[in-house]
Amino acid sequence: MDSQNIPHLIPTFLSSKTLRLEQICQSKFQPRNYFNEVAMEELAASIKEHGILQPLLVRPMPGNQYELVAGERRYKAAQALGLTVVPVTVREMTDPEVLQYALVENLQREDLNPVEETEGILQLLEMRLQKDRDWIISLLNSIANGKRGLTDGAVRNRELTDGAVRNREQQLIQDVFATIGRLTPESFRTHRLPLLKLPPELFEALRYGRIKWTKAKEIAKLESESERLALLERAIAQSLSLRQIQQIVREKKTPRNSAQQQREVEGLLQQFTHFKAWDNPDKRYKMESLLTELKELLTEQD
Template identity: 85%
Template sequence: MNNPNTQDIIPTCLSSKTLRLEQICQSQFQPRNYFNEVAMEELAASIKAHGILQPLLVRPIAGNQYELVAGERRYKAAQFLGLTVVPVTVREMTDTEVLQYALVENLQREDLNPVEETEGILQLLEMRLQKDRDWIISLLNHIANGKRGLTDSAVRNREQQVIQEIFSTLGRLSPESFRAHRLPLLKLPPELFEALRYGRIQWTKAKEIAKLQSESERLALLERAIAQALSLRQIQRIVREKKIPRDSAQQQREVEGLLQKFTQFKAWENPDKRNKIESLLTELKQLLSEQD
């Protein structure tokens, strides 16, 4: 799939100038929440030595104020360094164009973590389709089921076309891969979801830790995984070890329940059922003898 070009999704009319930093406000449509501290320090050092080489992209809003569209890392570095004036490129853009541009720019550099990526794409879908998040998720599931022949395949053609256009522009995920591999992370336990949002842990590791039913066990393993930089394989082994005692106890309760039902069984007079029971008892005896 070809990489999208952010120039293809925004108006071409623009002007270059400098603005006072106080004239620029951050955008509500910025999909990024987490900024790596080391990378930010390196960028600040580069700007201090060489200046801002690539202008910030902004759009005019009320009065003499502008909203930041792209270049938030440069904007934050300028604030940190105490700069008062920055170079900018000014463009007239709609809310949808701002969000789409910010998503594409960040996805091209792979700057977004899975939570930011998922929430940003959902927000873009909501804006383009003028529907809420639950409706969007329901539609994605409906489309997937329709392709599998499970539901009426005559899903709303316009909505499907819009969805395909958005994912083609973003150039990273298909609607189905987004539905199957990104939407499930929204159901992560809160502590894992927030750790993933702020880049403290990878998605594959969070998904593995989520297999633990106990909140205290999840929290303990999460902090240990972060502090000790545990690998996915190490986390998988720990999860397996923690699940064994609980699974064994559950199985024992099930066996005890079956035994109680077996003593009350009333079908001994039925030859077919009696033969099946005798066959199962023979297998059980053989299994128990192997443990001696």
């Protein structure tokens, strides 16, 4: 990434060198959790043939150690190949600068899935505003509500009722999103924050790239956890399209009326009268079991 795109991150100290891989530690501010295995294998093959063409970006840490700022995929590929030294660019950077740089780089290359993107942006806002996540979400909702007043969550935080404070915090939020690009505070609030409310099984599948956000959002419409899990696994195993998932969800959410059920029962009874598999022990046993269950249900209704 060209550092000219984020001029306020231009460092006061800059040098290029090689480092032993053991001197580099991964950053706690890295927004990425999921790495595509096929893409990683292709990168490793390229590095094996051509070497690392773009240096890793690191910042100095105590004890002659360095923290990785950008180049996570190259770092992991070097580890997999057993490399001992790698080319690096060294920069003095603060914690917020590290997170912001990593976010911008990954967003520009579209390397982050929606969960990583959302959590990374929230973490950056927390660092820049020195507030917790709930406070920031309340402020985003407050901004959207405009003159209608603060949200309940924001009202609980009295600091938000100070107009001057709110204006300063809003400007910081605008600055963060201007640097990140692609998203505005409102689009982030509308299209990214809702995924934090996804059921756990869908949230984790989305985090690790097993399903797309639009499909996860559709599956979340099912109230039954067992139905969600079944559809999630089916969608992944069969690569169901969004339209197919929408159709399945509609069918599950639209109960059959009594007239439809009665027609189905009458059809089954008609088939039963022509059933000619009594000589098959397995089928006869199953039919007898079903008849027993039906009798019990009829008894319960009497």
